[in-house]
Amino acid sequence: MHVCLASTSPARLMLMRQAGIEPSARAPRVDEEAVIAEVEAREGRTLPPGEHVLLLARRKAADVVAALAEDEPGFEGLVVGGDSMFELDGEVLGKPYTPEAATARWHAMRGRTGTLHSGHSVFLVVPGAAPVEAHAVADAEVTFAADVTDAEIDAYVATGEPLLVAGAFTVDSLGGAFITRVVGDPSTVVGMSLSTVRRLAAELGVPWTRLWNRGDTAPAS
Numbered sequence: 001m002h003v004c005l006a007s008t009s010p011a012r013l014m015l016m017r018q019a020g021i022e023p024s025a026r027a028p029r030v031d032e033e034a035v036i037a038e039v040e041a042r043e044g045r046t047l048p049p050g051e052h053v054l055l056l057a058r059r060k061a062a063d064v065v066a067a068l069a070e071d072e073p074g075f076e077g078l079v080v081g082g083d084s085m086f087e088l089d090g091e092v093l094g095k096p097y098t099p100e101a102a103t104a105r106w107h108a109m110r111g112r113t114g115t116l117h118s119g120h121s122v123f124l125v126v127p128g129a130a131p132v133e134a135h136a137v138a139d140a141e142v143t144f145a146a147d148v149t150d151a152e153i154d155a156y157v158a159t160g161e162p163l164l165v166a167g168a169f170t171v172d173s174l175g176g177a178f179i180t181r182v183v184g185d186p187s188t189v190v191g192m193s194l195s196t197v198r199r200l201a202a203e204l205g206v207p208w209t210r211l212w213n214r215g216d217t218a219p220a221s
Contacts, residue, residue, distance in 0.1 A: 001210050002077030006064035006121075011165075011172065011191040012082060019194050020212040026067060028060035028081065035059055049087050050137045053119030056083035058135055061121035065131050078201060078211070079123040079131075082192045086142075086167025088114035096168045099157050105168040106153040110178075111146030115139050116167065118188045122200040134200040138193035140184030142171070148178050 003023040005012060016023050039055060040046055047055065061081025068075045086093045088109060096102040121135045162168040162175060169175040171182060171189040185193040198208040 001206060002075065003211055004064060004068065004075070004077065004079045006061045006079055006081035009082075009191055011170070014172075015187055015190055015192055015194060017214060020214045022214045023080070026064045028063040029067070030056065030059050030063050032056055032083075049085055049092055049115075049117040050119070050139075052092070053083040053085055053117050054121070054135060054137050055119070057081045057119035058121040058133070061123050061133070065123050065125060068125065074127055076126055077124075078204070078206060079125060080192075080197060081121040081123075082118060084116060084118045084166040084188075084191060086114055086116050086169075088112065088167075093167050095164050095166060097163055099163065102157045102162045102168045103153060106144075106148070106157070106162070107150075109144045109167075109169070110148045110153075111144060113141055113143040113181075114167065115141050116184075116189050118191070118193055118196075120193065120196050120200060122197060122204060124204040124206065132204060134203040136196050136200060138185060138188045138196040140182055140186070140188040140193075142167075142169075142179060142189055143181040144169075145178050145180050152178070 003021055005016060005023040005025045006028050008025055008027045013025060061079050065079050093105060096105055118138045121133060123131045123133045125131050156174060159174055161170060161173060171179050182189055185195050187194045201208055
């Protein structure tokens with residue numbers, strides 16, 4: 001069964017590939033800030049992290065489902081969308097974008113524990129039938145080393161890696177050496193909880209092993 005990743009995130013694509021799945025990928029046409037602002041204004045409240053990431057994951061997946069209906073009406077398979085954000089002391093920390101913001105984040109995070117929230121939306125798409133969705137949020141606690149030096153922070157920020165990732169860190173690349181503990185599905189911190197996606201696929205009647213299509217993992221036809 002085909003899988004379309006509603007994301008151009010290299011980390012999410014890598015996770016899928018490591019799990020035996022070679023998906024196609026489409027960039028969702030979703031203005032994330034506008035979506036959150038519109039919902040919060042309508043409801044008169046600030047969305048908590050879990051609702052925030054789930055809303056965006058669902059909007060991204062739904063947008064790609066709609067695009068596939070137009071461009072690939074014969075598509076049959078799963079569409080997977082996700083969104084992540086990091087929370088420390090009740091404050092939501094998204095992508096820092098600038099070296100100054102990333103450096104400040106790391107000074108605040110070292111020696112402490114925060115929570116990575118990851119929203120997941122999986123649609124089952126079958127030609128001639130209405131798409132069916134399952135969704136969930138996965139959380140993982142991340143503890144940062146207390147002895148990370150200012151020089152190490154400066155060097156890490158200078159690589160550019162933390163600028164465009166939620167919370168300003170990675171666990172699967174250069175930032176992994178500065179993380180001492182992860183409680184929860186480790187893949188959640190990379191960008192998408194594989195165990196959660198597996199569960200959602202099962203809710204839609206699709207066994208995880210049906211999605212394997214890389215090399216020797218592909219099931220016999």
